[in-house]
Amino acid sequence: MVTESWEIRAAGKRQSILDQIPKEWKLSTADINKAKAQRDITGPFIEQFLDNEEIKITSYDAVELVNQIQQGKLTAVQVTTAFSKRAAIAHQIGNCLLEFFFDKALERAKELDAYFAQNQRTIGPLHGLPISLKDQFHVKGVDTSMAYVGWIGRNHGFPESQTHQVESLLTTDLLSLGAVLYCKTSLPQTLFFGETVNNITGITPNPQNQLLSCGGSSGGEGALIALGGSVLGVGTDIGGSVRVPAAFNGIYSIKPSVDRVSYKDVATTNPGQTIWPSTAGFMGSSLSGVTLALQSTLSTKPWLRDPAVVPIPFREDVYQSYKSLNRPLKFGIVWSDGIANPHPPISRGLKRIVTALREAGHGVVDWNPPSHSEAMNIHLNILLADASADVREQLALSGEPLVPGVMAAEEGVQPMGLLEYQALTLEGKAYENAYAEYWNANTGEDGEVVDAVIMPVAPSAAVRPGKFYHIAYTEVLNMLNYSTVVVPVHGIKADKEVDVVDQGYQPSSETDRLNWGAYDPEIFYGAPVGVQIVGRKFEEEKVLGIAEVVDEVLKAHTK
Template structure:
């Protein structure tokens, strides 16, 4: 008798039920609370905190650096910290649908082991001792599914080479985090295919923006962004091949670091079309604070990842670079020595899509803050970003979506409606066309580098560039028309940090009725702006430096953030 395959809808429903069953009864919300959440515009702050006690709120309100310092000094235990986040994360999931995997029992066992180690030795295991860290659902954890949003991988690990490896594999960065004392406790939602600026799949549906449920949380590390916006985590690991850590950070009022791909290990990480490595995906971090990003980078690099992954370039953490840039400004971001200000470029528009009013106001605020603090700001007019977007997108789709369809075929699930056109099956591009695109990409990198060098006409080359992450704040679902603002940075393999700047304000960010769109897509984007709908949406920007300048751009981000805070206070 032939066994009929289980329909994908039933498998997805069973997975959702299994995830909910892992939430302790005491942490489950009443139907009335769930109904209230659906009608609540903003789920952050007071709304999510109503389900926590004062001590739990105190713990989750602290930043990563403060948390590990508190545990190191004996003021907090790893168990108390882990319990607070293990309670907040499922509450966040119940009201915002942001988790794929829950393994709180494993996390609490780990926290108890760390506390026992501390009690016995009087020292911490590593710089992340006791810190709960969330993972995008691309990273393998032993004993836990990695579906990457595909129904066909439920009960296993996407990317394993043999069924015997199911639940036995561990990504290199997972191993590194554990060696540093981190507590891993959940995996977050992402979009089907990964290559989408929103977060939606056939397993859990859609993840919306906790600050404004009219809007998207971004993608592809969207579940990370949503979880952190609700303080269910202060530090998470994501990936970025077209903006996938920067977009969720900007849309959710967070910080993110996208390194040059070869700075951190991608070994043993599930991915879409993993054979496309001309423009690699980068492992990056999202966090509720800038200091957490520095802590994460410094900690992971201290494990010398290049010794286990030959793709990683052997560059240790460079504290001296951070110190040199920090020495240029005081705690308010103000220039200390008049001969050593920062010189920052500013890209107001890429010439294809003009940003919405909240983004333009955010850029103006940053520029005014920097000038008030004594730094130099110059307009940035590089080679056309549209060229980079065309080349980069061609590589992302080079295999004709065969990898995506191989994963869909495991369950019979369809593409989600948003992706049915862009990921329909087609022949892969020919080798000679692939090689020609590679040459185009290299030529674009050279042209961009030459332009950057040309800014040294006054003897001071631009240190970093301020630019939008997207032409809008956290976007209305289905209306993300243009990803070139982030994709160009992936084609260049530059280092970038996303920072929160402000929030959309319907009283200030008025529609400019006089604006004449540049093209049909620009018109679609402009027509999508509604100041009432966007009200309260986080506005984030990115700071971009060149290849392998992660420490430099982190230090500059700190100065920019301090100058912006000073400007807003005044």
């Protein structure tokens, strides 16, 4: 029974997050107001609140950090304290956390340092590395509300008797590898939204351009990493949720195929939907860090404790063979999905990639696969097949309203019938087959199929709040269950002087009209541009290796 208003409960939770921040890390009201007036709060702005040593530590990527700790140059306590402080400041100016537990993290770091001092070795490949978690992953002793007010003080999806006793398998595995967990990041109410907004903490803006969204649903992770409060985070993806925030925030991510990484005991929306379910993925400040996360978690053989996980260890030979390939690669390029054409910054980024790849000796062909519109309709209908019954059940726990814009079935709509559900599933399988046939048949003059596909993550470089009109660029890959890595297009950000509006542009659809109507060069100025590198099902190692090649080519071309 609800005994107090949802507004009071949400306000209490907001305050409890701030209460966990040590007094010496608290910002003044003047500093917070100054942050609100800035467009870009990354880099120099947030670093004004850190000392030189903290800036140095938080500037390393994940691989550099674990190496520094393994060599005894840094301690787990030093690293944990630096990242916890930066995360605490990031939340105060960027509103990106739902949980902050520095005390637990510091205790863990001290234990790791004591082990290292006694044994002169680390306990695993992630020893002392602070890792942030999207607030779907259960950590013992910590709430998992998943941004529902009704789950404050508990663990989403578990009975009250198990409050704060639950731990997701991936959490357990990260701890066994030596990781330090210190915070959980914000996400949109229900998860089904490409922006991060909920009734507890409100909106999480894009820290590189606060006029825009940080994306969703793993948007808190994207914002925290962009602010340097984390170098490696764990998210989930059912329609673009680790890829959209990565692209919008200028960082890296991987969406593995479903069941490559354990999803056991992870909070989610409508958990009974298993036709095209969510998958756990990784986000980071570097591609090597994302790779380290997948390598490490698979080394624990999660399939022995989670029978849903496919028993495929990390294939180092495949990864290295593509990373150091001695032949040209062949790429398919999606310039547009034919529904919503990309804004000028995205098109310019794609052209930069094509130029850089061709100059490096790689092949590029246009890629025009089966209709994204068809895939989008099938996928969305499956996601809403329960008529949002699960969503409404969670909202009823507190009486909180649905956040405007969040995807949900209309009131009174009945759940989809079994026969219709099965027919829709068959349509999806037919689409998968059609896409595979296109990939196999599209060989070109050389007779070789493409190694990977490069395509936009969204038709825009981030979005204006409330104006995310098209997610098919990512959603189609969830339905196909393809392995996908996001990399930033180095040297390309939205530029109001270059990426001007084409006054004669004629929209190709109503969605395209809405998308282009939201574009304003002045508002988008400074937004990062990222792209997806796409492989087929369970080709994570291949795509990571290819992404390394593309990333290096882009860096060299930018120089």
